[in-house]
Amino acid sequence: MKFRRRRGDNTIPVQVEGNHKLEIVWTVIPIILLIILGVPTVQSVFGLSKDYSKDPDAVQVIVTSHQYWWEFEYPQFGIKTAQEMVIPTNAKIAIETKSGDVKHSFWIPALAGKIDSNAGANVNTMYFEAPKPGVYLGKCAELCGPSHALMDFKVKAVDEASFDRWIAALKEPVELPADPAVREAFVSKCLSCHAVGDQGGMIYPNLTGIGSRETVGGILVNTDDAKYANEGTVYENLKRWIEDPDKIKPGNGMGKVALTEQELDGIAKYLSELKLDY
Amino acid sequence: MTIKNRHSVFDCRRIFFLIGGLEAILIRIQLWKPLNNFVSADMFNELLTMHGTTMIFLAAMPLLFALMNAIIPLQIGARDVAFPFLNSLGFWTFLFGGLLLNVSWFTGGAPDAGWTSYVPLAGTTYSGDHGVDYYVIGLQIAGIGTLLGGINFMATIINMRAPGMSFMRMPMFTWTVFITSALILFAFPALTVGLAALMFDRLFDANFFNPANGGNTILWEHIFWIFGHPEVYILILPAFGIISEVVCTFSRKRLFGYSSMVFATMLIGFLGFMVWAHHMFTTGLGPVANALFSIATMLIAVPTGIKIFNWIFTMWGGSIRFTTASLFAIGFIPTFVMGGVTGVMLAAAPADFQYHDSYFVVAHFHYVIVGGLIMGIFAGLHYWWPKMFGRMLNETIGKITFVTFFIGFHMTFFVQHFLGLLGMPRRIWTYLDGLGFNGLNLISTIGAILMGIGTVAFLINIVITAAKPRNAADDPWEDGRTLEWAISSPAPEYNFAQTPLVRGYDALWKEKMDGNKGMTPAEPLGSIHMPSPSILPFIMSVGLFIAGFGFMYHNYYIGAAGLIIMFACMVIRSVKDDHGFHIEPDELQGKGVKA
Amino acid sequence: MAADNHTLTEERPRRHRLEGPQKHVIAFIFSVVLTLLAFALVMSGEMNETFIYIMLVTMAILQVIIQMAFWMHMKDRGHLFPIIGILAVPSSHLPVSLWHFIGFGGKQPIHN
């Protein structure tokens, strides 16, 4: 260290008041750097704010956030789904976000920046594009309650043909469980809030095609080759969820539903077989 | 009580700092591995809310206030602050506000909507218990104390300077405190209104933030950040001041570019009010607002850069002594630069769409607040400890504190930048396995524990030091430049037996260089008038505390009783003249008159 | 009181001038006239809304400047403009910017 004081060193360094040249240099250079940085910043602010919500070539998706789940409405196709957003690759996806309760923030880290979904009338828009097919993880980025951490969703980018097949499959009627006891329980205890096909309520996530989704509840990953605590087959995950939803996502609105062992088993089995072909 | 507490009140402020630190460690323990169940999701939200609120309002600001109280009158050659009564009132309201906030742990749940308390989550529909009520009322009461403090320091610095101490001769710490006080004065009332509106919404069913009845949730964000952004500068500016003092003393050199430092401080304070919406880029304000606020925010980098360069050039060519205080100051500079660089990154709105509300932001503001402010406070405490308590802190333990804290800090927060870039949102209770977050989170937790060890080392240092005799010299670092080093350690209660005459910038250093033994007095030795201690501030704060509880639980009689206690104290204060007491010259003899 | 020695700035001998009530009465009359004008403008109706708003705010600011200058004893000592800065900058800055961001009082919600 050049300027370290040695023991017993009593010399007094030169008391410099300042240096105008130096001070101007280190004021001007940062200003120039900031201008260089500022121009692209302003450009891309306006670039990202382009409105595709009226563009017929873009896929319109209305995203409604709820305490710990996501609803995706495709107004051009008249369909609604939840927790898994299927999009075609290489198309502009025009998002409109709003909230059903508190403020959340819609974020797919690998595809785009985030945009808040505000409570009340402040609707936000954004757009993005997925160049490659694949499954992307989506997140809620704004503290929204105990299960904020668990408010995940998936974005599945597929080619245009399978996207069209998905739309068609989603519109097809869905058969209810064959077993009358299970059907009775399913209709009275599940369809009061959830929907399959054109039947049931719309308060909570739409279950059409849940058997072919990547996850149950956004966080229980469906796989035949479970590695982690949050993984299992669709059937196992569904059963785990229905048994005690609060254990998986604390504070969610579903609560424990009184079901017998047979009913639980039957409903989980039925839902796990509720697959979409696309 | 009015005068004496300014050197002894450290304890409760430190306790809040320790509570906040404990909450941080619990948070980090919960996050050390994926899908951990160490604390419940509800508990985690309470911890993160209380950690933020405690650290900012009850630890960082009061610790700064303690330093300001002890040092500002000394640096400007004053006997006391302008309003000793308000000073004491500010302290007690802060204490009781903080107490009220922390009582919530034992009454069914602490606030859990984050320190920003965004509505509607913080409204009664989604936070039905009393948690957020404690936040609203506790902060309101503590905020009174801060506002009074701000007014007090401004009046002190404007009116109470010693003869010859012109504005452009004031030490840098005094300057930063002056600007900070102005920021407090103009920022805190916005918080007062925001908290009052939220309180009306929660307790009396008002509709400010209730969209169902026409309320607007974005309004809260605006009000909160109009206060909240200046608040960040309220915190960091005094730290800049401390660093300026410490760097000069231990480099044995005059501050490089003093006037540009003063100007930069003013500019930072001014710009601090123009940039609040950069916390709201993703809220949806539209491209025009986002672009303007991006540019305004980036501008702040210029005055901050000036400061950094000035510190480096103060050290350049100096004769640097590596004491603990000096190490903290030197460690501060690169750390703060990193926080500043990520700040500019965040200022670019399009990039912020990606960084916002992720761990990148967490890393950024911890670099600024812990790496900036807390390191600054540590530097200041080690530097001024002998002046406040008459005892030197142990340098060996001090260096252990620095090394563990500094390494622990960078371990904790450096990796968090990458967690954010990998897509980890902030304020999450847990994370799934297999996302690549595990290793970095583990490192971060180990770092947090190291920081905890550093803090414990500091506490041990305090305890050991307290047992030693009070033998610190007047100018224990031998290179003191400012007025506080001209009087005995600890400073007597009247500070200066004779008001000193200030003949230039770095008043004491100038006398030393001119071969004088100490300051020239500006007045003959005479009797010194002192204000009487008063119990009223304490009772007023108790009144507010009671009123807070009364309103929170809708017991209006108790609420009114609390307010009556407070107003009654105000009446007594107004009616009863405080004639104070005098310290006569013969009492001053033998206590070492030197002025 | 020993502390008296502290201040350098205020020790200059000041002109001990006693003021009469006239100028305060004039300020009062000005204020009353401005107030009446504002009320009359609104009560008469039949005018462009934006024009009325601008007139109202202008008259309010004018009246406040008059009152501060004469009544808050600011005119004599050259303190008026710094003080107006302290009081008016934050007070106008806040409402104007917030009003803008929240969409002009909900009349034209920008984000909808």
Next chain:
Amino acid sequence: MSAHSHADGKLPHEPEKATLEGRNKVLGFWLFLGGETVLFGTLFSAFLALRHQVGEGNPTGQELFQLPLVALATFLLLTSSLTSVFAIQAMHRQQTKQLISWLVITVLLGLGFLILEIYEFYHYVHEGHGFTTSAFSSSFYTLVGFHGAHVLFGICWISLLIGQLMKKGLTVITAPKVYVSAMYWHFIDVVWVFIFTVVYLMGKVG
């Protein structure tokens, strides 16, 4: 203390600034008013942001506000501001009796203003414009009510000072108190100028 040296009743021309305490008090109070300005600025912001959020079927400001009443209240407060200036002038002439009478008039005018405001609120509530009716009503009552609370505080404060003046007379201790209370009173009047403009007149226009 310099108070002793003036015990013979001869006060300096500006007794409020004769001591360091007095000068501190005046300066500190100016700063406090700066903070108050931001406080009211924020309240005005909230009101401006919410003033059209009336809700279905609730009375609007246009329907509610009665300008003659507001004009009367304005006149009362404006006059009280003038009388408080007269009080300070009397103080500078060291005419304690006149000072007290002007302060009493000020307090009475303030009281009149407050009674009008209470009547007005009472009337509005009966028209279906309660505190919890809509975002507009909440922000209206909060803004105007905060101002009303300031008036009430001012009335109590100045009354207390009148009592002190009667008991202790005009000294270098009481003078700064009277002076800052007059500053406070002017400030309340200044805020009211903006309230009648922004809330009532602009509300009447639409």
